[in-house]
Amino acid sequence: MPAIEILGLEKIYSVGFWRKRPKRALHPLELTVEDGEIFGFLGPNGAGKTTTLKLLMGLVFPTAGSARILGREWTDPSVKAQIGFLPEQPYFYDYLTAHELLEYYGQLSGVPGKHRKQRVEQVLQQVGLRGVQGVQLRKFSKGMLQRVGIGQAILHQPKLVFFDEPMSGLDPMGRREVRDLMEQLKHEGKTVFFSTHILSDAETLCDRVAIIHQGELRGVGAVEDLTSSVQGKVEVIWQGTQVPASIKALGAECHVTADRVRAIVAENQQDAVIDILRRERQRLIAITPVRTSLEAYFVEKLRRAETTAGSTV
Amino acid sequence: MRTRVAHIASNTFREAVRDRVLYNLIAFALLLSGAAILVGQISIEIEKLVVINLGLTAVSLFGVVIAIFIGIGLVSKEIEKRTLYTVLSRPVRRWEFIVGKFFGLAGTLVVNTFFMAIGVFAALFYVSHKFVRADALILVALYFIVLEFLIVCSLALLFSSFSSPLLSAVFAFSLFVIGSFAEDLRNFAGMAHGLSHWLATGAAYLVPNFSAFNVITSIAHEQPVAGQLILQNTLYAVFYAAMALSGAVLIFEHRDLK
Numbered sequence: 001m002p003a004i005e006i007l008g009l010e011k012i013y014s015v016g017f018w019r020k021r022p023k024r025a026l027h028p029l030e031l032t033v034e035d036g037e038i039f040g041f042l043g044p045n046g047a048g049k050t051t052t053l054k055l056l057m058g059l060v061f062p063t064a065g066s067a068r069i070l071g072r073e074w075t076d077p078s079v080k081a082q083i084g085f086l087p088e089q090p091y092f093y094d095y096l097t098a099h100e101l102l103e104y105y106g107q108l109s110g111v112p113g114k115h116r117k118q119r120v121e122q123v124l125q126q127v128g129l130r131g132v133q134g135v136q137l138r139k140f141s142k143g144m145l146q147r148v149g150i151g152q153a154i155l156h157q158p159k160l161v162f163f164d165e166p167m168s169g170l171d172p173m174g175r176r177e178v179r180d181l182m183e184q185l186k187h188e189g190k191t192v193f194f195s196t197h198i199l200s201d202a203e204t205l206c207d208r209v210a211i212i213h214q215g216e217l218r219g220v221g222a223v224e225d226l227t228s229s230v231q232g233k234v235e236v237i238w239q240g241t242q243v244p245a246s247i248k249a250l251g252a253e254c255h256v257t258a259d260r261v262r263a264i265v266a267e268n269q270q271d272a273v274i275d276i277l278r279r280e281r282q283r284l285i286a287i288t289p290v291r292t293s294l295e296a297y298f299v300e301k302l303r304r305a306e307t308t309a310g311s312t313v
Numbered sequence: 314m315r316t317r318v319a320h321i322a323s324n325t326f327r328e329a330v331r332d333r334v335l336y337n338l339i340a341f342a343l344l345l346s347g348a349a350i351l352v353g354q355i356s357i358e359i360e361k362l363v364v365i366n367l368g369l370t371a372v373s374l375f376g377v378v379i380a381i382f383i384g385i386g387l388v389s390k391e392i393e394k395r396t397l398y399t400v401l402s403r404p405v406r407r408w409e410f411i412v413g414k415f416f417g418l419a420g421t422l423v424v425n426t427f428f429m430a431i432g433v434f435a436a437l438f439y440v441s442h443k444f445v446r447a448d449a450l451i452l453v454a455l456y457f458i459v460l461e462f463l464i465v466c467s468l469a470l471l472f473s474s475f476s477s478p479l480l481s482a483v484f485a486f487s488l489f490v491i492g493s494f495a496e497d498l499r500n501f502a503g504m505a506h507g508l509s510h511w512l513a514t515g516a517a518y519l520v521p522n523f524s525a526f527n528v529i530t531s532i533a534h535e536q537p538v539a540g541q542l543i544l545q546n547t548l549y550a551v552f553y554a555a556m557a558l559s560g561a562v563l564i565f566e567h568r569d570l571k
C-alpha cells in the first residue's frame with residue numbers, strides 16, 4: 001500500500017478584490033509515494049509545493065481531484081492521527097512555552113496523558129532544544145521555532161510526516177541534525193515527504209524525488225535515474241598553459257590554471273581529445289567522468305520548461 | 314471529541330489570561346470603589362440605587378467590550394498568523410475548533426463576571442452595611458448579563474469567521490447597540506407601513522433582543538423578575554448563540570486558509 005496517492009489534485013485560487021481572476025497554483029497532479037521512503041518534492045519558488053502540502057492537509061480545498069493517505073480518503077479525520085506536518089515558516093501560540101505547546105498538541109493528537117510529559121521531553125531533546133523551560137515562544141529565534149515545528153510534527157509518532165522546507169532557518173548543525181532525524185525516521189519504517197529547494201539535501205537523503213515547476217510535475221524518479229538521464233560528460237586534465245585550437249573547436253569548456261588545463265567535453269568526444277593531446281605531445285594527467293548533479297538535471301528541466309512555454313505563447 | 318473541544322477551550326482561556334485580559338478587573342474595581350465613596354457622601358436614599366445601576370451597567374459594558382475584542386480575533390487572527398495549520402493538521406475537526414473557541418471565550422467572561430460580581434456586592438455592602446433579601450435579584454440581573462455575553466461572543470465569532478477584525482468589531486458593536494434598542498425597533502415596526510414595515514420587522518427579529526435582558530433598572534427598584542422571563546431569556550440566548558455558531562461553522566468549514 002502506498003503511503004500517499006495524489007489523484008489529480010488541482011488548485012485554482014481566485015485573486016483580486018472586486019474582479020476575481022483565477023490563478024492556477026497547481027495543475028492536476030498525479031503522484032505516488034511508497035511506504036517507507038524519503039521523498040523529496042523539489043521546485044523553485046512559487047512552483048506549488050506548499051499548495052500541494054496544504055491541499056493534502058485539508059487546509060485549502062482542491063478545485064478538482066482527490067488523494068489517499070495511508071490507504072484512506074485524505075479527508076478522513078482518522079488519517080490525521082497518523083500524520084505529522086511541519087508548515088513552512090511555522091508560527092505558534094507565542095504566549096506558550098515549548099513544553100506547553102507540545103503538551104497541548106499532544107492532547108489534541110490523542111497522546112495518552114501518562115506518556116505525554118515524558119514524550120514532550122524526549123522530542124525537545126531530539127530536536128536540540130535544551131534549557132527552554134519557562135521561555136515563551138515569542139522569545140524564540142527563527143531556527144528555534146523551526147525546531148519546535150519539527151518537534152510538533154513527530155510528537156505523536158506518526159507513520160507519515162510532511163515537512164515543508166525543513167532545513168529553512170537552521171544553522172549547519174541544525175541541518176545536519178534534521179538530516180539525521182529524517183534518516184532515523186526512515187529507519188523506524190516511517191515515510192517522509194518533504195519539500196525543499198536545497199538540492200544537495202535532496203540528493204543525499206531521498207530515495208526518490210519529484211520536480212514541480214509552475215504547478216506542473218516535470219519529473220519523478222530515483223535520484224540516480226534522473227541524473228544519469230542527463231548526457232554524461234568527462235573532465236580531461238593535462239599539463240600545459242594553452243588549449244589547442246582543435247580542442248576548442250570541439251566545443252569544450254576549458255579552464256586554464258597555473259600550468260594545468262581542465263576541459264569538460266561530452267563523453268563521446270573523449271577519444272578525439274586524447275588523440276589531439278597525443279599529437280600535440282601534451283602530458284595527460286587525468287580523465288574523470290563528471291557526475292551530473294541533481295542540480296544540473298533540475299536546471300535543465302526548468303530551462304526546457306521555459307523554452308517550451310516560450311514557444312507555445 | 315468532547316475532550317478536544319475542552320482542550321481548545323482551556324487554551325483559549327489561557328491565552329486570555331496571559332494576554333492580561335483580567336487586568337480590566339483593576340479598572341473595574343477602581344471605578345466602582347470611586348463611585349461608592351462618592352455616592353456614600355451625597356444621599357442615603359439613592360446611594361444603593363446608584364451603586365446597583367452603575368455597577369451592573371459597568372459589568373455589562375466591560376464584558377461586552379471584552380467579548381467583542383477577543384471574539385473578533387479568535388478565528389481571523391489564527392488564520393492570519395497561521396497558528397491554525399498545526400492545529401487543523403491534527404485530528405481536530407473545524408467545528409470542534411469553533412465550538413472550543415466559543416466555550417473558551419465564554420468561560421473567560423464567566424470568570425471575569427464572577428470577580429466583578431464580588432466587587433458589586435462589596436460596594437453594596439460598603440454603602441448599606443447589610444444585605445437584604447431583594448439583593449438576590451442582582452444575581453438574576455448578572456445571569457441575564459452572562460446570557461447576553463454568550464450571544465455577543467457567538468456573533469463576534471461569526472463575524473470573525475469571514476471578515477477582518479476591524480470589520481467584525483464594527484458589525485458586532487452595531488448589532489449590540491441596535492439589539493439594545495430592539496424593543497423600540499419592534500414598536501417602530503408595528504407603527505410603520507409598507508416596505509419599511511417589513512424591513513423594520515425583519516431587522517427587529519434578526520438582531521438579538523437585548524432589551525429583554527436588561528432588568529437592571531427594575532431590580533434596582535427591588536421589583537421581582539418573572540420566572541417566565543428567566544426561562545424565556547435562557548432559551549432565547551441558547552438558541553441565538555447556537556444559530557450564530559452554526560453559521561460560523563458553516564462558513565469556516567468551507568474556507569481556504571490563507
Ligand SMILES: Nc1ncnc2c1ncn2[C@@H]1O[C@H](COP(=O)(O)OP(=O)(O)OP(=O)(O)O)[C@@H](O)[C@H]1O
Pocket residue numbers: 013014015023024025043044045046047048049050051052088197571
Ligand atoms: N492564497 C493564495 N492565493 C492566490 N495565489 C496563491 C495563494 N497561495 C499561493 N498562491 C500562488 O500559487 C503558486 C504556488 O505557490 P506555493 O506557495 O505553493 O509555492 P512554493 O512552491 O511553496 O514556493 P516557495 O518555494 O517559495 O515556498 C504561486 O504562484 C502563488 O502565487
Ligand SMILES: [Mg+2]
Pocket residue numbers: 049050051088164
Ligand atoms: Mg512553499
